[in-house]
Amino acid sequence: MAIRYNTKQQxxxxxxxxxxxxxxxxxxxxxxxxxxxxxxxxxxxxxxQLEKLEMQGLIHRITTDEGSFYQYCDHPEQGDCFLLxxxxxxxxxxxxxxxxxxxxxxxxxxxxxxxNPRKTLFYGLCEICSQKEDxx
Amino acid sequence: MAIRYNTKQQxxxxxxxxxxxxxxxxxxxxxxxxxxxxxxxxxxxxxxQLEKLEMQGLIHRITTDEGSFYQYCDHPEQGDCFLLxxxxxxxxxxxxxxxxxxxxxxxxxxxxxxxNPRKTLFYGLCEICSQKEDxx
DNA sequence: TTGCGTGCAAAGGTTTTGCATGGCA
DNA sequence: TGCCATGCAAAACCTTTGCACGCAA
Numbered sequence: 001m002a003i004r005y006n007t008k009q010q011x012x013x014x015x016x017x018x019x020x021x022x023x024x025x026x027x028x029x030x031x032x033x034x035x036x037x038x039x040x041x042x043x044x045x046x047x048x049q050l051e052k053l054e055m056q057g058l059i060h061r062i063t064t065d066e067g068s069f070y071q072y073c074d075h076p077e078q079g080d081c082f083l084l085x086x087x088x089x090x091x092x093x094x095x096x097x098x099x100x101x102x103x104x105x106x107x108x109x110x111x112x113x114x115x116n117p118r119k120t121l122f123y124g125l126c127e128i129c130s131q132k133e134d135x136x
Numbered sequence: 137m138a139i140r141y142n143t144k145q146q147x148x149x150x151x152x153x154x155x156x157x158x159x160x161x162x163x164x165x166x167x168x169x170x171x172x173x174x175x176x177x178x179x180x181x182x183x184x185q186l187e188k189l190e191m192q193g194l195i196h197r198i199t200t201d202e203g204s205f206y207q208y209c210d211h212p213e214q215g216d217c218f219l220l221x222x223x224x225x226x227x228x229x230x231x232x233x234x235x236x237x238x239x240x241x242x243x244x245x246x247x248x249x250x251x252n253p254r255k256t257l258f259y260g261l262c263e264i265c266s267q268k269e270d271x272x
Numbered sequence: 273t274t275g276c277g278t279g280c281a282a283a284g285g286t287t288t289t290g291c292a293t294g295g296c297a
Numbered sequence: 298t299g300c301c302a303t304g305c306a307a308a309a310c311c312t313t314t315g316c317a318c319g320c321a322a
Contacts, residue, residue, distance in 0.1 A: 005276055005321050027312085042279040047312065049277095065199040065255075067311070084249050095249070099242050106235050112263035113220050113231070119201075123255040127248035141296050141301055163287080178304040183287065185302095203286070 009041045013049040017059055017072040024062060024069035024092050060118045066090060073118065082117055086126035088133075093126060145177045149185040153195055153208040160198055160205035160228050196254045202226060209254065218253055222262035224269070229262060 012034055017025070025033070027046050034041045050070050053059045062069045064085055069092065082100050084093040104115045125133060148170055153161070161169070163182050170177045186206050189195045198205045200221055205228065218236050220229040240251045261269060 007277060007321075009278070044280080044313085045278055061201075063199060063201040065197070065204075068201075087252060087255070093249070095243075095247060097243070097247065099239055103235055103239050107231075107233075107258075107260075111231060111233065112266065113229070113258075113260055114266050115258055115260040116223060119223070119259040121257065122243075122249075122251055124243075124249055124251040130248070130250050143296070143302060145303070164285095179286095180288080180305080181303055 008039075009045050010049055010052075012037075012039050012041060013046060014053060014058065014072075017053075017070065021072040021074055022094070024071040026067055026069055030070065062092070062119065062121055064092075064121060065123075082120065082122060084122045084124060084126070086129050087123050088125055088129040091126060144175070145181050146185055146188075148173075148175050148177060149182060150189060150194065150208075153189075153206060157208040157210055158230070160207040162203055162205055166206065198228070198255065198257055200228075200257060201259075218256065218258060220258045220260065220262070222265050223259050224261055224265040227262060 013030065016030060016033055016037070020033075027043065027050060030050075031041060031043050031046045034046075050059065050061070054061050054070075057073060059073050060071045062071060062083060081094060081096050084095055085091070086093070100117070104117065107113045107115055149166065152166060152169055152173070156169075163179065163186060166186075167177060167179050167182045170182075186195065186197070190197050190206075193209060195209050196207045198207060198219060217230060217232050220231055221227070222229070236253070240253065243249045243251055
């Protein structure tokens with residue numbers, strides 16, 4: 001499963017995700033972005049590269065209620081960064097919070113469950129949308 | 137979007153989920169289960185009922201990397217029960233933990249993000265699988 | 273030259289939609 | 298009787314697979 005050959009498509013996929021670090025994109029968006037850069041890559045290849053890159057730990061795959069998103073992985077070892085998704089506006093947010101780390105430590109020690117922070121997604125209401133809800 | 141009519145199918149879907157409380161099922165499994173009970177319901181109807189029941193807050197829809205699961209909602213207001221999914225064996229686990237509640241309170245107060253615990257899913261390794269990983 | 277990578281087409285699976293019919297109120 | 302609910306078929310998606318060809322090593 002390891003990448004043996006260095007192909008142009010492979011580099012293009014990773015560098016495109018790297019350029020957009022901090023943002024999550026779908027496989028299809030990624031393909032369109034590459035096409036826009038004058039470097040068309042087949043959707044099948046995009047999926048296959050994404051799978052390989054995920055297994056190498058270079059990117060994350062985030063499964064949401066609106067499909068899969070992919071994102072460049074900045075901090076492979078970081079445990080105190082997490083992802084929030086607003087159920088109302090659909091936006092994905094990142095948050096660094098030390099409280100999370102201690103929860104994960106607690107889960108590992110007391111409940112023997114080792115959390116993967118790269119994949120875990122919190123659903124809820126973001127600040128803007130929760131204010132809107134109050135107003136209604 | 138409110139349910140206006142009380143149909144047999146509607147009651148069957150809800151009562152089937154209620155009977156299996158604590159467990160998560162896919163739409164397809166639910167249909168098969170109803171068929172097994174001698175009450176065949178079309179898959180389309182299952183999906184439409186699930187959507188309505190979710191909007192009423194009677195059930196949860198849990199989006200995982202292996203598709204959507206539905207589950208009867210026992211405690212609509214409860215904030216200290218959460219869902220874990222083992223990335224290796226795929227099993228869904230429930231866990232009551234007061235630590236979680238305090239994290240959610242912290243997020244609400246300090247980061248203005250209101251978590252929906254009914255939908256949030258933690259990915260990681262369960263006790264059994266983490267031991268297997270060590271053994272390898 | 274070897275064999276992995278690519279990309280098209282097709283298949284697979286899940287969820288949604290259109291439409292005629294059925295059934296609750 | 299009016300109108301929502303049902304269920305079949307089909308469509309719409311997203312993702313994976315098969316296969317012949319291309320290309321890196």
